[in-house]
Amino acid sequence: QSALTQPASVSGSPGQSITISCTGTSSDVGGYNFVSWYQHHPGRAPKLMIYEVNNRPSGVSNRFSGSKSGNTASLTISGLQTEDEADYYCSSYTGSSTLVFGGGTKLTVL
C-alpha cells in the first residue's frame, strides 16, 4: 500500500488560511469516509484534529476543518496562529483492514 500524497510543505502568515491536500485512490481516500488528520509537533505525541473526513474531536479549534472530493481529502486551517506550526499527516482506511498515512506536510507560519 503506497503512502497517500501530501505536499512536503506549506506556509502562511498569521491570520491567513491554508489548505493541505491528501491524494489517494478509489481504494482508500475515495472509497471510504475514514479519513483522519493529525497534528504533530516534534518531540510530542501526535494529536487527532479531524476524523471521518470532517469531524472535529472535542477541544479542537473550529479553525480546523476537513473535506473530501473524489480521491483527495483536504485540511483547511483558517486564522493561522503561530502555534499551528507543525507537521500534519492524513490517514485513510484502505479497505483491506489496514491504514495508510500520507507522507506528512510541514506547515510554517511566517
Place this chain on the structure above:
Amino acid sequence: QVQLVESGGGVVQPGRSLRLSCAASGFTFSSYAIHWVRQAPGKGLEWVAVISYDGTNKYYADSVKGRFTISRDNSKNTLYLQMNSLRTEDSAVYYCVRERWVLVVTWGMDVWGQGTTVTVSS
C-alpha cells in the same frame, strides 16, 4: 486522566527480538481497539498493527506481517507488540494509540502515548 505509556524499547541487533508494552489508564481499556504506529528517524508516520477490543481480530501492515505480533491482556490493561526478526528499517519511535470509538475500528485514533524508541543496529 486518559493515558497510554509505552515501554520496552532499546537497542537490538538485526535478527533479534524485542517486546514492547503499552500500559493504559484512565479509561475502559477492554472496550477499545488499540493500534501501534511508528515513526522512523526523519520519516513520516507508519501504521503497524491494530487489535480489536477483545483481542479476536488482529491486522498488520505488510511491512511487519509474519514478524510482529500484536496482543493484549485486558485484565492487566496492557497492550503488547512482539517484534521478531528485526531489521534496521524497523528502527523507529513506536506509539500505541487508542481507537476513537468504543468496540469498533473506524481508523481514527484519539489518544497517543509518548512513544518508545527502538534502534536496530549491529
